[in-house]
Amino acid sequence: MSWRGAALIMTIAAFSGCGHKPAAVNDPQLQKLGAVEVVARLVEIPEPFPANDVYNYGYVFRYQVLEVKRGKVEGKEIFVAQYNPLKPRETVKDEFSGNVGGHLASFRAGDVHHMALDSPVDQFWLGGIVDKYFEQPGVRYWAVWTDLEAQ
Numbered sequence: 001m002s003w004r005g006a007a008l009i010m011t012i013a014a015f016s017g018c019g020h021k022p023a024a025v026n027d028p029q030l031q032k033l034g035a036v037e038v039v040a041r042l043v044e045i046p047e048p049f050p051a052n053d054v055y056n057y058g059y060v061f062r063y064q065v066l067e068v069k070r071g072k073v074e075g076k077e078i079f080v081a082q083y084n085p086l087k088p089r090e091t092v093k094d095e096f097s098g099n100v101g102g103h104l105a106s107f108r109a110g111d112v113h114h115m116a117l118d119s120p121v122d123q124f125w126l127g128g129i130v131d132k133y134f135e136q137p138g139v140r141y142w143a144v145w146t147d148l149e150a151q
Helices: 003-016 028-032
Strands: 036-044 057-070 077-083 112-118 128-130 140-148
Touching: 028 112, 028 140, 036 077
Parallel strands: 057 128, 077 140
Antiparallel strands: 036 057, 036 112, 057 077, 112 140
16 A cells, blocks of 8 residues: 555544544533533434424433442433434533533444433423333433543
């Protein structure tokens, strides 16, 4: 392979992850928002997200807790409602959501997120909730701030 070919491959690799960049270390929003701060792996996305053109909603994800940085959570697996998950966290806040945000561009199963959370979700969001885990017991947390954890 020529040096030009190698340079092209390196350039493509460098730009392929641009929309999914890790959070800044110690984002002050993560440290001051919510009652809980965790680092957790998104286990799965059970089905495609509904469109946002009809209504705003919270979508419940299942996470494996890797680290609790502040506060307390119940167990090693938690359920977290994210507001309008089709929208990047930097643009998700609107007149209905309250103070939500972050730097996460999109949700992908297996990614590790650094999140500030509040609970229970019905104290922070009174709109529609898509919860494919409704039969599983446990607190539903409201994601106030979500970043992709630098790994």
